[in-house]
Structures are given as C-alpha cells and as structure tokens.
Amino acid sequence: MHVHVREPEFDAIVVGSGITGGWAAKELTELGMRTLVLDAGRPIAPERDYTEHTPVWEMPYRGLGDRRDIEARQPVQRRSVSFDELSRVFWTDDVDNPYSTPDHKPFHWFRARQVGGKSIIWGRQVYRWSDLDFEANLRDGIAVDWPIRYRDLAPWYDHVERFIGVSGQAEGLSHLPDGPFLPPMAMTCVERHVRDRMLATFGGERILTIGRVAVLTVPHEGRAACHYCGPCHRGCITRSYFSSINATLPAAQATGRLTLRPFSIVSGLTFDEGTRRISGVRVIDAVTGAQREYASRIVFLCASALESARILLNSRSRSFPDGLANSSGQVGRNIMDHIKWGGASGAFDGWTDRTVVGERPNGIYVPRFRNVTERHPGFIRGYGFQGGAGRAGWRSRAEEPGIGTGFKQRLTDAGPWSMTFGGFGEMLPDERNRATLHPTLADAWGIPTLHIDCAWGENELAIHRDMNVTAAELLEAAGARDIRPSTSGPSIPGGTNHEMGTARMGRDPGTSVLNGWNQAWDAPNLFITDGACMTSSGNQNPSLTYMALTARACHRAVEEMKRGNL
Amino acid sequence: MDRREALRWLVAAAGSRWLDGPGPDRLLAWGRYVHTRAQRPGEPATRALDAHANRTVIALAERIIPVTDTPGATDARVGLFIDRMLADWHSAEERARVLDGLTELDARSRARYGRAFVDCSEPEQHGLLVVIDEEVAELRATPPDQRPGTPADPDDHWFATLKFLTVWGYCTSEVAQRQTLGAFPLPGRYDGCAPYPVRPAGDA
Numbered sequence: 065m066h067v068h069v070r071e072p073e074f075d076a077i078v079v080g081s082g083i084t085g086g087w088a089a090k091e092l093t094e095l096g097m098r099t100l101v102l103d104a105g106r107p108i109a110p111e112r113d114y115t116e117h118t119p120v121w122e123m124p125y126r127g128l129g130d131r132r133d134i135e136a137r138q139p140v141q142r143r144s145v146s147f148d149e150l151s152r153v154f155w156t157d158d159v160d161n162p163y164s165t166p167d168h169k170p171f172h173w174f175r176a177r178q179v180g181g182k183s184i185i186w187g188r189q190v191y192r193w194s195d196l197d198f199e200a201n202l203r204d205g206i207a208v209d210w211p212i213r214y215r216d217l218a219p220w221y222d223h224v225e226r227f228i229g230v231s232g233q234a235e236g237l238s239h240l241p242d243g244p245f246l247p248p249m250a251m252t253c254v255e256r257h258v259r260d261r262m263l264a265t266f267g268g269e270r271i272l273t274i275g276r277v278a279v280l281t282v283p284h285e286g287r288a289a290c291h292y293c294g295p296c297h298r299g300c301i302t303r304s305y306f307s308s309i310n311a312t313l314p315a316a317q318a319t320g321r322l323t324l325r326p327f328s329i330v331s332g333l334t335f336d337e338g339t340r341r342i343s344g345v346r347v348i349d350a351v352t353g354a355q356r357e358y359a360s361r362i363v364f365l366c367a368s369a370l371e372s373a374r375i376l377l378n379s380r381s382r383s384f385p386d387g388l389a390n391s392s393g394q395v396g397r398n399i400m401d402h403i404k405w406g407g408a409s410g411a412f413d414g415w416t417d418r419t420v421v422g423e424r425p426n427g428i429y430v431p432r433f434r435n436v437t438e439r440h441p442g443f444i445r446g447y448g449f450q451g452g453a454g455r456a457g458w459r460s461r462a463e464e465p466g467i468g469t470g471f472k473q474r475l476t477d478a479g480p481w482s483m484t485f486g487g488f489g490e491m492l493p494d495e496r497n498r499a500t501l502h503p504t505l506a507d508a509w510g511i512p513t514l515h516i517d518c519a520w521g522e523n524e525l526a527i528h529r530d531m532n533v534t535a536a537e538l539l540e541a542a543g544a545r546d547i548r549p550s551t552s553g554p555s556i557p558g559g560t561n562h563e564m565g566t567a568r569m570g571r572d573p574g575t576s577v578l579n580g581w582n583q584a585w586d587a588p589n590l591f592i593t594d595g596a597c598m599t600s601s602g603n604q605n606p607s608l609t610y611m612a613l614t615a616r617a618c619h620r621a622v623e624e625m626k627r628g629n630l
Numbered sequence: 631m632d633r634r635e636a637l638r639w640l641v642a643a644a645g646s647r648w649l650d651g652p653g654p655d656r657l658l659a660w661g662r663y664v665h666t667r668a669q670r671p672g673e674p675a676t677r678a679l680d681a682h683a684n685r686t687v688i689a690l691a692e693r694i695i696p697v698t699d700t701p702g703a704t705d706a707r708v709g710l711f712i713d714r715m716l717a718d719w720h721s722a723e724e725r726a727r728v729l730d731g732l733t734e735l736d737a738r739s740r741a742r743y744g745r746a747f748v749d750c751s752e753p754e755q756h757g758l759l760v761v762i763d764e765e766v767a768e769l770r771a772t773p774p775d776q777r778p779g780t781p782a783d784p785d786d787h788w789f790a791t792l793k794f795l796t797v798w799g800y801c802t803s804e805v806a807q808r809q810t811l812g813a814f815p816l817p818g819r820y821d822g823c824a825p826y827p828v829r830p831a832g833d834a
Contacts (some may be wrong), residue, residue, distance in 0.1 A: 132718070293818075419826035478826060
C-alpha cells in the first residue's frame with residue numbers, strides 16, 4: 065500500500081516568544097527555516113501597548129494601582145519588582161492561571177502571556193558566565209556536570225551581545241568575562257566615591273563596576289539610544305532596550321519565513337512511537353477554545369522554565385507515562401532561583417551641591433568575590449551585589465513629621481545621598497525542589513497546572529546571611545554613616561524571577577533531560593533552550609546565557625537537519 | 631502594590647530611581663500649564679466625602695502643603711484625588727476610619743476654638759494639625775506592643791492616611807511635577823553628578 069506522507073507545513077515550531085523564543089525565531093528564520101512561533105497571549109503593538117511615557121497624573125491611581133482589582137486578579141504577580149499600575153497588563157491573571165504550593169512553602173511564579181513574553185518586563189542586566197560556573201557542579205560534587213564549558217558558549221555570547229547591544233565597562237575579570245560593550249552608563253558622584261574607596265580597601269578583590277545592561281547608549285542595529293525616561297518595564301517606543309518585540313521578532317519577520325500565531329496555548333507535544341520523534345504540537349486557541357495540532361521537523365520549547373516543564377509533564381504517552389522526554393525522571397526537578405533581599409544601605413554626607421538628572425535604567429554591580437580565589441568556610445558558590453546611590457526624593461519622606469511650609473520644603477528638596485547593595489545569590493540544584501502536575505487543579509482552559517514544592521537550602525541561607533555582612537563592610541570602607549543591614553530575611557523562592565533547571569542539560573541520559581546541544585535525549589527533534597535547561601544557577605542574571613544557548617542550539621539543529629540527522 | 635510595599639520598594643531601590651519615576655517626554659511637546667483651582671462650579675461630584683467633609687479635606691490638605699512660591703495642595707486638586715482613593719482604592723474599614731477622623735477633627739476644633747475646622751482661621755487650623763501630627767509621630771516612635779488602642783499600625787491612623795494621600799496626590803500632580811519638583815519636562819539625558827539645585831528648564 066502506498067502511504068502518502070505529507071510534508072509538514074513548517075520546518076520548525078517555536079513554543080513561546082519571550083527572550084529565548086524570540087532568539088529561536090530570529091536564528092531559525094535567518095538560517096532558512098520556515099518557522100511557526102506560538103505564543104499563549106495576545107499580540108503586542110508598541111504604538112498601542114507601550115505606556116512608558118504616560119505621565120503619573122494621567123494614571124487613575126497615580127501609580128498606586130487599582131488595588132481592589134489587583135488583589136482579586138493578580139495577588140502573586142503584583143509581587144514582581146516590575147509590576148505597577150500600567151505594566152500589570154504584561155503579567156498574567158492569577159485566577160485564570162493558578163498553581164499550588166505546600167502550606168508554609170510559598171513560591172512566587174511570575175508569568176507573562178503575550179507576544180514578547182517577559183522580555184518586555186525583564187530587568188535587562190546581562191552578565192556572562194565563566195568556567196567558575198560551568199565547572200562548579202563537577203568541582204563540588206553537586207548534581208551533574210555541565211556538558212559544556214565557557215569556550216563552547218563564548219562565541220555565542222559574542223553573537224548575542226553584538227545584536228542586542230550591551231552597555232558596560234570592561235574589567236578584565238576572568239570570572240566575569242567582558243564582551244563587545246557599548247559605552248558604559250555614568251555612575252553617580254557617590255557611586256564613584258564608593259568604587260574608589262573599595263579599590264583602596266580591597267585592592268581589586270571586591271570591585272564596583274557599572275551594571276552591564278541591554279540598553280543602548282548609542283544607536284545600534286537600527287535602534288535608538290536610550291533617552292533616560294525611566295520605566296522600561298512599560299515598554300520602549302524608541303526600542304532602546306532589547307526585547308523580542310523591539311529586536312528579534314522584527315528581524316525574524318524581515319526574512320519572510322516567520323509565521324506568528326498569538327492566542328495559542330500549547331497543551332502538549334505528540335510523540336510518535338515509531339519514529340521516536342515529536343510529530344505534533346497541540347494547541348488550544350485561547351479565545352475560542354478550538355483545538356488543533358501543528359507539525360514540523362523540529363520543535364524548540366521556549367515557554368519559560370516551569371511552563372516548559374509543565375508542557376512535558378502534560379505530554380504523556382505509552383513510552384513516557386511520566387511526561388515526555390522524562391526517562392531520567394528529572395523533568396520538573398532541580399528548580400533554582402537566586403536568593404535576594406540580603407545587603408545593606410548607608411547614608412553619605414556631602415555632595416549636597418550635586419544631584420542626579422535623568423533616570424538611569426541601570427545600577428551598579430559588584431561581581432562575585434566569595435569562593436573565587438579563596439574558599440569560604442560557611443558556604444560554596446557566591447553572590448553579586450546590585451544597587452546604586454542617589455538622593456532621597458519625596459516618596460521616602462512622606463511619613464516624616466511636620467506640616468506647612470517647612471514640611472513642604474523638606475519634601476520637595478533633594479534629600480541626603482544614600483547607597484544600597486542588594487545581593488543575588490546562587491542556588492544549588494536539589495532534586496527535591498520540584499514541580500509536579502497537580503492532580504485536580506487546572507487553568508481556565510482545562511490544562512492541568514503545577515504543584516511547586518521549592519525551598520532554600522542551608523547553603524543559600526548562609527549566602528544570604530553573608531550578604532548583610534559584606535555589604536556593610538563595603539559601606540564601612542566607603543565611609544558611610546548610619547549603615548543598615550537588610551532586615552527583610554530571605555526572598556521568597558521564585559521571587560527573583562530567575563527560575564530555572566527543570567529540564568537540565570547533562571552528559572548522561574540517565575541523569576539529565578538534555579544533551580550538550582539542548583537536545584532532548586529521548587526525542588532528538590526536541591530542543592529546550594529556556595531556563596529549564598540550566599544545570600546550575602550561577603549568581604549572574606541568567607537571560608544572556610539562555611539567549612546564547614538558544615542561538616547555539618538553533619545553529620546545531622539546522623546543521624543536523626542539513627546532515628539528514630533530523 | 632500597596633502603599634507600604636511601594637515605600638519599601640522605593641527605599642530598596644535607592645539608585646534605581648527609574649523604577650518609580652514617571653516618564654513622559656511626549657509632554658515636551660505639550661508645553662502647556664493649566665492653572666486650575668480645585669472645586670470650582672462644574673467640578674465632578676465627590677463620592678466618598680459629603681460637602682462638609684470635602685471642604686474639611688481640602689482645607690486640611692492645603693495646611694499640610696500650602697501654596698508658597700510654588701503651587702499648594704488646592705492648586706494640585708488634591709481633594710479630588712483623596713475622594714477618589716477613599717471611594718475606589720481604600721477598604722470600607724479604612725474609609726470609615728478616615729471619615730470618623732474628620733468628625734473627631736471637628737470635635738477637637740470646636741473644643742479648642744469653638745468652631746468647625748473649616749470655619750477656623752488658617753493659623754488655628756495649622757495649630758490643631760500640628761498637635762495631631764505630633765501625636766502620629768509619637769505613635770510611630772512607640773514600640774508596637776506599647777501602642778494604645780486601635781489602629782495598631784500608625785499608618786492606619788486617620789491623619790496618617792490623609793497626610794499620605796495629600797503628599798502622594800500633590801507630588802504626582804501635573805502642577806507639582808512641573809513647577810515644584812522640576813520633574814518635567816524630562817531632561818532626555820543622564821548625569822549622575824549634576825549641579826544642584828538644577829537650573830530650571832529654559833533658564834539659559
């Protein structure tokens with residue numbers, strides 16, 4: 065009998081259009097692939113949807129947000145640092161998109177559903193990893209070894225940074241490699257002072273540099289330089305910061321090979337038992353509820369770490385009763401985030417004749433200094449500080465005593481200078497930190513959702529305690545007064561929105577989900593390149609590494625297709 | 631976010647001022663300033679405050695942030711903002727606490743001056759509010775377990791609520807952003823160590 069095999073309509077399907085999906089779309093289309101990009105949310109038109117230039121007095125609640133509606137619909141999302149009265153539309157509705165946690169083990173799952181995903185609201189800080197990070201698990205005997213090293217990723221960091229545009233200062237540190245930086249943003253007077261005093265005291269062991277940020281300081285790749293208006297998390301009509309909407313999706317569109325389908329919720333992937341490949345991507349239309357399936361030669365899962373794990377766990381088949389590509393049992397495990405809320409702030413006398421003009425979308429950075437050259441007795445790995453110095457404004461003085469002309473004067477004058485350091489600490493992979501399918505809870509489209517069981521370990525808590533001590537030391541060295549270590553306690557897991565690790569890369573199919581090319585051991589035409597792929601967490605903001613891994617995996621996938629292996 | 635969270639965020643984000651900074655440079659093009667006195671005939675009706683409470687709130691806000699060489703709370707139409715927040719943002723319990731507080735204010739005004747708060751002279755109004763403001767400051771300085779009565783949180787004191795709303799409503803108003811705070815027009819550049827006071831825009 066003659067069986068007619070219909071050629072798939074697409075060479076590649078990319079699930080998700082956030083920071084990694086956008087990169088997959090750009091690379092695959094530029095490599096000649098007819099590519100379908102699916103996103104669960106609505107399309108974004110900058111002219112209609114960006115609100116960074118809406119003045120505060122035009123907001124109904126003057127920046128305080130529609131409290132009642134937010135408490136009813138977004139009780140989790142509102143905890144994100146980039147959630148505000150206007151940017152809330154870029155975060156999901158918690159009622160339609162529920163999940164659960166054990167009692168007394170909260171986890172913040174910050175999620176975005178629109179074309180562009182969280183790349184619209186990300187923090188834009190970009191730091192390379194080094195072999196201090198890629199060799200860490202092997203050195204410490206923790207979890208599994210990364211299947212790649214810095215030399216594997218270095219050219220892809222270059223490739224990504226050249227396109228996105230990264231402003232920063234080269235420092236020549238082997239554990240925080242430099243890139244092809246655009247001119248750095250300026251420091252404030254007090255930041256420069258603290259940098260100089262730190263250098264004098266710590267002699268290069270602890271340095272302060274300006275943040276490395278995916279915001280343009282000069283025109284780049286057809287995008288305009290930043291005009292320092294401030295609220296990047298509401299969009300950027302001049303496309304000065306990198307996002308899928310501002311850069312990668314337009315590049316993919318320009319090839320003529322991109323098909324973008326918004327309102328497309330992926331409910332699962334279909335595994336062909338005969339070919340041992342992914343044969344289809346199942347989609348529920350977010351508006352109509354209609355179901356359909358798309359086929360392609362390769363699939364890139366870029367839905368974000370936990371969402372990608374959820375799609376795999378929801379894709380059960382005869383071969384994979386516990387979830388697709390899960391023969392190792394590692395899908396959904398090893399959730400990592402970065403621990404924060406440790407640090408300190410201090411006040412500085414002087415510079416009363418100086419102030420800050422404009423809103424810098426960036427802060428300072430203190431690269432990791434623990435366990436770099438010497439071994440710390442209390443913990444392994446380390447953390448970096450972000451923060452900055454400025455003069456207090458009216459918001460921080462609203463509760464001061466006084467009424468009348470004197471109070472008004474104090475309120476509206478620039479207040480004293482202060483500097484804050486906030487740590488971002490590495491989290492170790494631990495397979496007990498795990499997301500599983502909830503037995504009964506489903507989202508508004510009937511798709512089973514996640515039960516997330518995740519907590520800090522002793523190492524993270526020791527790192528968090530150390531942040532308070534060393535931040536105070538930095539301020540002390542700089543001559544600050546009234547130094548106040550953080551009293552917040554550790555952040556809630558997930559709260560840094562750097563969740564990762566739920567389909568890790570490795571060297572052994574028995575203990576990892578993906579090989580060294582982000583390719584699923586169990587289904588060779590499936591690539592997972594969002595945060596799910598991470599084998600350890602580093603302490604650097606992770607998006608740059610996700611992007612570099614994505615670009616690298618795309619080129620590998622296309623080479624393999626050309627060799628006839630896919 | 632709620633207000634306490636907003637403030638914590640703010641303090642934590644020292645040096646990250648872009649997070650709470652409003653943004654418009656499209657306003658560069660507007661170049662207009664409409665000086666509007668609040669509560670003229672034709673103003674929208676208040677919803678949380680009756681006519682007397684509304685006049686009381688407007689007077690109280692102006693005493694907290696009076697007109698000087700820059701606009702005051704009345705110029706910034708802070709009363710309208712407070713009414714909207716009490717109607718749409720605060721809980722029924724918080725709203726009741728503020729309304730009860732306004733009644734208490736009149737009672738203390740009558741005891742002290744023999745007149746309702748709005749009928750007092752400006753120095754009289756100022757004098758009474760200074761006393762109440764000091765009571766709130768004292769409450770803030772008292773350890774939580776030693777604070778008398780309710781509310782337990784000084785932020786929930788009726789006067790603390792009204793003062794916060796006055797400051798927030800004033801500082802986020804167009805007149806204050808432009809004329810008092812010099813936040814507009816936006817500079818369109820960044821200087822981390824600029825001369826202060828900042829020279830007003832257009833001043834050569």
